[in-house]
Amino acid sequence: MSRSRKRIPAGTCCCCKSQKRGKQVSHRKFRRQEHVLMHNHHFEKLPILQYEITSQWDLGGDGKRFWGWAPEEEWFQKEMRK
Numbered sequence: 001m002s003r004s005r006k007r008i009p010a011g012t013c014c015c016c017k018s019q020k021r022g023k024q025v026s027h028r029k030f031r032r033q034e035h036v037l038m039h040n041h042h043f044e045k046l047p048i049l050q051y052e053i054t055s056q057w058d059l060g061g062d063g064k065r066f067w068g069w070a071p072e073e074e075w076f077q078k079e080m081r082k
Helices: 020-039 074-080
Strands: 010-012 064-066
Touching: none
Parallel strands: none
Antiparallel strands: 010 064
């Protein structure tokens, strides 16, 4: 795997590598609220998007960002390694 490289120079902006745990928690909250509201017959209050329950900013990281192409730079070569 020493020669494997990313195809596109992009990654998360902040401290964490992945938003997986935050997305799992957000989906769980969404499904739970849907289940409770349907059980109580409050169909008009059903959420449409998961972000009506949890904010996008509560997930780990700040999303992804494109770094640009600079193949001759040292930082670029380091970031493109997997």
